[in-house]
Amino acid sequence: MSIALDFSPLPIVDLRSPSFPVEGFNVTVPAVCAKHYETGECLRHYQILPVEAAMNPEVPVLCPFGFTSIPFKVGPELLAITAVIPYPRMGGGQERQNAKRFAENKVSLLSAQRIIYGVKKAFTKLNEIADATVQRHSAALHEIRKLNAKIKQNAERLQQGGSNLRAAEVAEKTLAIFQASELMSKQFEVMEILANQNLAKLPPNTTIEPYKIFHKCMKVYEDTGAKTRVKLSATPGYYPRIQAFDKTFPIIATVLIQNAKKYAALSSEITIFVEPAGDQNCKVSVSNISEGQQLLDDSVMERGVRMSTDTDGSGNGLFVAQLVAKQHGTRIGVRSELINHLTVRNTFEVVFATVPGH
Amino acid sequence: MSWFSVPKKISDLKVALSRDEMLRVSRILIIDDERPDLIDDLKKARFFVDHLEDITPENIHELERTEYDVVILDFGNVGSKMGPDQGLTLMKHIKRIRPSVVVLAYTSKALETQHAEFFRLADGVLPKDAGIVDSTERIEEALKKAHSVENLWRGMLASAGIEPGSKQDNDWQDLFVRGLSSNRKMAKFKGFFESDIGKDISKQAALAIIGKLITLVGGSGA
Numbered sequence: 309m310s311i312a313l314d315f316s317p318l319p320i321v322d323l324r325s326p327s328f329p330v331e332g333f334n335v336t337v338p339a340v341c342a343k344h345y346e347t348g349e350c351l352r353h354y355q356i357l358p359v360e361a362a363m364n365p366e367v368p369v370l371c372p373f374g375f376t377s378i379p380f381k382v383g384p385e386l387l388a389i390t391a392v393i394p395y396p397r398m399g400g401g402q403e404r405q406n407a408k409r410f411a412e413n414k415v416s417l418l419s420a421q422r423i424i425y426g427v428k429k430a431f432t433k434l435n436e437i438a439d440a441t442v443q444r445h446s447a448a449l450h451e452i453r454k455l456n457a458k459i460k461q462n463a464e465r466l467q468q469g470g471s472n473l474r475a476a477e478v479a480e481k482t483l484a485i486f487q488a489s490e491l492m493s494k495q496f497e498v499m500e501i502l503a504n505q506n507l508a509k510l511p512p513n514t515t516i517e518p519y520k521i522f523h524k525c526m527k528v529y530e531d532t533g534a535k536t537r538v539k540l541s542a543t544p545g546y547y548p549r550i551q552a553f554d555k556t557f558p559i560i561a562t563v564l565i566q567n568a569k570k571y572a573a574l575s576s577e578i579t580i581f582v583e584p585a586g587d588q589n590c591k592v593s594v595s596n597i598s599e600g601q602q603l604l605d606d607s608v609m610e611r612g613v614r615m616s617t618d619t620d621g622s623g624n625g626l627f628v629a630q631l632v633a634k635q636h637g638t639r640i641g642v643r644s645e646l647i648n649h650l651t652v653r654n655t656f657e658v659v660f661a662t663v664p665g666h
Numbered sequence: 667m668s669w670f671s672v673p674k675k676i677s678d679l680k681v682a683l684s685r686d687e688m689l690r691v692s693r694i695l696i697i698d699d700e701r702p703d704l705i706d707d708l709k710k711a712r713f714f715v716d717h718l719e720d721i722t723p724e725n726i727h728e729l730e731r732t733e734y735d736v737v738i739l740d741f742g743n744v745g746s747k748m749g750p751d752q753g754l755t756l757m758k759h760i761k762r763i764r765p766s767v768v769v770l771a772y773t774s775k776a777l778e779t780q781h782a783e784f785f786r787l788a789d790g791v792l793p794k795d796a797g798i799v800d801s802t803e804r805i806e807e808a809l810k811k812a813h814s815v816e817n818l819w820r821g822m823l824a825s826a827g828i829e830p831g832s833k834q835d836n837d838w839q840d841l842f843v844r845g846l847s848s849n850r851k852m853a854k855f856k857g858f859f860e861s862d863i864g865k866d867i868s869k870q871a872a873l874a875i876i877g878k879l880i881t882l883v884g885g886s887g888a
Contacts, residue, residue, distance in 0.1 A: 446775055450742075450794075453774040457795035461703060464798045 310385045315430040318415065318423055319391040323361075323379060326354035329390050337391045338410045344373045353377065357388050366424065368394055368417065374402025375413070378420055382428045383435065389420055440612060444624060452495050458488035490528045494562040498628045501556065508631040512551035515663050518561075518592050519547060519582045525561035526580065529569055538565065542582035548590040548662040556632045560640070563629035564656050568596040573651070585659045595655040603644035604654055633658055673836060674843035676819045679883055683813055685806075689713060692809045693733065697721060697756065698740035698772060707798045713805065721756050722747040729760070733874065734767055735812040736805065738792055741773040741784055754784040761787055766821020766875055768812040770804065818879050825872035826863055834862065842876075846883060 310322045317334035321327070328345050329337050344350055349372045360369050361379035368376045376398055377390040393407045393414045407414055415423075462481040469477065501507050519542050526538050568578045576597040585591035611627040626640070633640045640658045647653055683691075694715045696705060701717055708715045721729055721744065729737075737760055741753035749755030753773070760769055771788035774795060785791065789811065792804050811817055819839070820830060828834050838859065845852035859876065863869045 450773075450775045453793070453795045458703070460795060460797045461707070465707070468798075 312431040323386040455488040540580040550660040563625040564594040572596040573599040593657040673840040699743040765824035822875040
């Protein structure tokens with residue numbers, strides 16, 4: 309049965325598999341229609357409607373019992389508003405009688421057309437949302453599967469190599485497994501918040517040093533033969549602490565570093581800098597150099613927005629990171645500077661209130 | 667000699683290619699924008715593997731010129747310069763120009779409806795997170811299929827524009843199988859074949875496949 313049947317204020321029927329009409333949420337099917345339906349005449353009327361619709365789309369058709377149906381197409385579905393008494397009238401004594409008995413079912417043709425338009429819009433929007441949801445889940449799962457491949461295959465190499473492997477090879481493969489597993493955990497954390505945004509509304513439960521969190525996240529992204537370098541530094545002697553919710557705060561670091569790395573130009577450097585911002589705040593900025601990319605603005609923090617379409621990603625990371633930033637009383641801002649006609653420096657910044665005495 | 671002669675069929679031929687021989691003669695191409703670590707494992711296992719990050723109008727000759735037996739094809743971020751449907755565009759191209767090549771769909775993405783044909787056209791699927799042993803087994807199966815007489819003959823017919831089961835197909839099968847028993851008969855087959863193919867460049871791949879078949883079956887007409 310079509311989901312569009314749930315979105316009509318008037319009685320509605322699915323003409324591809326016609327049955328007794330579904331009640332509209334404003335107007336019900338007249339009780340007398342139940343008896344009429346048993347005669348089989350209504351079903352025959354619904355079976356003829358597609359033919360009528362093919363010749364004259366969205367034109368009202370009188371049913372054998374003096375009510376009117378208006379067939380219409382929405383996407384691949386063929387539906388009909390039904391059990392209504394339109395005005396201008398279709399004509400006939402039965403219709404006149406129905407109009408006296410079932411005032412609730414009287415509707416202007418113009419209103420009926422507006423309702424049909426509304427049903428179409430709701431159906432289209434629902435499908436777009438369903439498609440987008442499937443795509444985002446698919447993209448997120450794809451990322452996890454790639455990480456799973458690293459874990460599985462490196463574990464196999466360790467197992468097959470056994471004692472023949474040099475210590476350095478063992479260390480390299482073990483590190484690859486650990487890193488992939490950590491990155492997978494980060495993916496799960498992002499998906500957890502997407503599934504339950506209340507996690508990003510819980511109050512801070514501890515104090516942390518942002519420098520240490522960013523340092524820990526940065527280490528996960530180090531790899532041998534790295535095409536991009538990650539450099540973390542701070543104003544000398546500056547080790548601020550902030551109030552944080554320990555479960556979610558690392559997502560800010562993970563997502564900003566991951567995005568910076570993903571969209572960085574080959575052999576470029578990603579810089580993370582921690583510095584004071586006034587007397588009572590600290591600022592963390594994450595910058596990269598990218599090529600062939602558009603200048604970024606705050607819209608990149610919205611759900612489902614991708615910075616580029618030639619890499620994998622669901623467009624959820626920055627959205628979730630912003631939720632977590634709001635949880636910590638701040639927000640992530642983005643600046644883009646054009647260095648030359650192809651090269652852009654992107655900087656994501658977030659300012660935190662520091663805990664006094666640090 | 668009986669003048670009632672039963673037409674010979676390709677299915678009459680038996681090919682026994684040892685694993686070592688198969689590895690020696692096989693060529694695999696992986697098309698993936700990210701170089702998979704699996705390539706090193708395959709090379710260690712003595713597979714002959716090439717890798718291309720993408721197929722573009724500038725490097726398409728590498729795909730068309732080289733006789734790959736198996737292509738392991740990613741979906742996302744490949745083929746964008748060849749058409750609008752990424753890996754599906756490349757899949758269709760490969761199937762058109764090299765019908766005997768076995769193509770494995772190398773993705774773990776759930777594709778949109780309009781791209782589901784990527785899986786339908788593929789000869790198999792190699793998930794991105796398959797283990798090394800599993801991946802190797804799937805690739806070996808693909809190579810066996812690629813080197814099967816049925817696959818090569820089917821690919822040859824497609825390249826030559828001949829309908830399987832047609833009179834021409836049956837005639838060629840008969841001539842080819844008989845041709846394997848002597849040089850004179852193979853020359854006769856080649857004569858008919860080249861005359862039917864003509865000078866059409868698009869059908870020259872069919873000639874190459876016949877050459878491969880002769881080598882595979884080891885006929886005296888090679």
